[in-house]
Amino acid sequence: MDFNPNAFMQSSIIALEDIQLRTAVARGTGNADGRRREVMAETGTPDNLRQQARGAKLRALADLPDLLEQMERNVTAAGGSVLWAKDAAEANQHVIDICKRHKLKRGVKSKSMVTEEIGLLPALEQNGIQMVETDLGEYIVQINQSHPSHIVMPVMHMTKAQVRDLFMDKLGMPHTDDARDMTQFARKILREEFLNADFGMTGGNFMIAETGTVVIVTNEGNGRLSSGMPPVHIAVVGIEKIVPTWEDFATLIQLLPRSATGQRMTVYVNGFTGPARRSEPDGPEHFYLILLDNGRSSIYETEYAESLACIRCGACSNVCPVYKSVGGHSYGAVYNGPIGAVITPLLQGKENAKPLPYASSLCGACKSACPVDINIPDMLLKLRRDLHQTQEPVWQMGMKAWQFGMSHPLLYQLGGKAATLGSKALPSGGAEVSGLPYPLHGWTQYRDFPTFAPQSFREWFKANRPGKVE
Ligand code: SF4
Numbered sequence: 373m374d375f376n377p378n379a380f381m382q383s384s385i386i387a388l389e390d391i392q393l394r395t396a397v398a399r400g401t402g403n404a405d406g407r408r409r410e411v412m413a414e415t416g417t418p419d420n421l422r423q424q425a426r427g428a429k430l431r432a433l434a435d436l437p438d439l440l441e442q443m444e445r446n447v448t449a450a451g452g453s454v455l456w457a458k459d460a461a462e463a464n465q466h467v468i469d470i471c472k473r474h475k476l477k478r479g480v481k482s483k484s485m486v487t488e489e490i491g492l493l494p495a496l497e498q499n500g501i502q503m504v505e506t507d508l509g510e511y512i513v514q515i516n517q518s519h520p521s522h523i524v525m526p527v528m529h530m531t532k533a534q535v536r537d538l539f540m541d542k543l544g545m546p547h548t549d550d551a552r553d554m555t556q557f558a559r560k561i562l563r564e565e566f567l568n569a570d571f572g573m574t575g576g577n578f579m580i581a582e583t584g585t586v587v588i589v590t591n592e593g594n595g596r597l598s599s600g601m602p603p604v605h606i607a608v609v610g611i612e613k614i615v616p617t618w619e620d621f622a623t624l625i626q627l628l629p630r631s632a633t634g635q636r637m638t639v640y641v642n643g644f645t646g647p648a649r650r651s652e653p654d655g656p657e658h659f660y661l662i663l664l665d666n667g668r669s670s671i672y673e674t675e676y677a678e679s680l681a682c683i684r685c686g687a688c689s690n691v692c693p694v695y696k697s698v699g700g701h702s703y704g705a706v707y708n709g710p711i712g713a714v715i716t717p718l719l720q721g722k723e724n725a726k727p728l729p730y731a732s733s734l735c736g737a738c739k740s741a742c743p744v745d746i747n748i749p750d751m752l753l754k755l756r757r758d759l760h761q762t763q764e765p766v767w768q769m770g771m772k773a774w775q776f777g778m779s780h781p782l783l784y785q786l787g788g789k790a791a792t793l794g795s796k797a798l799p800s801g802g803a804e805v806s807g808l809p810y811p812l813h814g815w816t817q818y819r820d821f822p823t824f825a826p827q828s829f830r831e832w833f834k835a836n837r838p839g840k841v842e
Pocket residue numbers: 523631681682683684685686687688689711738741742743744745746
């Protein structure tokens with residue numbers, strides 16, 4: 373799959389025709405959202421908790437430079453090494469250099485969107501370093517040579533039968549329709565990978581500045597095995613994942629699993645502060661933390677800074693009517709769904725992801741579901757505004773003419789009459805034939821042009837409420 377956010381419309385049309393995909397996504401998002409609502413209600417005052425979480429993330433962002441330096445000091449004091457990466461290339465190079473220094477050839481990795489973002493696996497492969505994904509969903513995606521379609525549930529787009537066929541085809545699994553058998557089959561393979569790995573990699577859901585600890589939350593235990601078994605552990609974490617204290621973490625951890633998978637708590641919550649101590653019988657001998665910027669500090673300086681408060685729970689995708697209809701791959705980006713529609717243009721350049729801010733009905737469901745109350749609809753509108761400023765002159769002139777007409781009542785009335793007559797003149801019978809001419813053709817490319825009412829509201833009001841209007 374190629375990443376191309378500008379192909380969103382074409383990809384969506386294909387996705388809308390794919391009944392298997394739509395069934396899988398509807399089931400996955402529906403289940404996750406149903407569970408989220410149940411466990412959020414259990415907290416008693418979910419809105420208070422959300423506002424506490426939002427406060428914790430916004431405070432952390434306000435102190436970001438100081439907190440990152442505090443993190444560096446504490447990781448170093450615990451015997452780890454901190455490396456800063458301004459972009460994807462630098463982050464990948466750090467990993468490659470570490471592999472060369474310790475002669476590492478084969479690694480295991482737990483789920484991490486940030487390593488997807490930097491294209492780590494292809495970069496390692498080019499340097500002769502093999503990396504095996506160990507989260508079951510990511511492992512399926514890897515052997516399918518695809519990409520995750522959801523921030524939290526990488527194979528939401530696949531049915532059980534598709535996974536079975538893939539395992540039979542690529543791994544020689546005997547036929548079974550039992551999901552438990554399929555999981556056990558993959559588990560056996562992955563156990564060997566953990567035992568033979570030279571190094572392990574993780575992302576990080578949170579970084580706790582006061583102790584220099586990276587925390588990951590997982591359900592399969594693969595994060596713990598990836599970080600604890602091999603002799604070298606490398607964590608790549610976006611700089612926005614930092615919080616000052618364990619108290620802030622205690623607030624946020626109540627919300628991440630609830631919002632992501634509808635669990636009160638994930639099966640594993642692991643924190644690591646540097647490599648293993650002398651007194652500890654196991655754990656890595658070397659620990660590296662790569663702090664990734666990759667465009668985040670540019671967002672930090674703008675009116676979109678709030679998007680950095682995202683804790684990547686995916687709840688906004690599960691309630692989004694657009695995501696639920698077309699799935700994650702249609703966005704053509706690592707981060708999809710409503711928050712992806714905001715951060716992809718910001719990280720990759722607005723010109724490279726023009727359709728994404730429009731991939732929303734602006735219904736506000738994403739904001740209501742978000743555990744940190746990020747105002748996604750507002751940022752999507754602002755992005756549309758920014759994009760509008762770079763649009764063709766004909767659009768700019770059209771919008772200016774519209775603005776002029778709307779602010780002059782007589783012109784508005786004449787325009788209404790002309791539109792009524794004009795809409796009657798258009799051929800009817802479906803989107804293919806009822807299109808507006810250039811430059812307005814985009815409006816009717818995917819929808820019928822509505823027929824205007826024969827009588828305007830003003831005319832109706834005048835006829836039915838005489839004396840109330842001039
Ligand atoms: S924007 Fe909010 S709901 Fe969406 S992934 Fe981020 S934290 Fe979760």
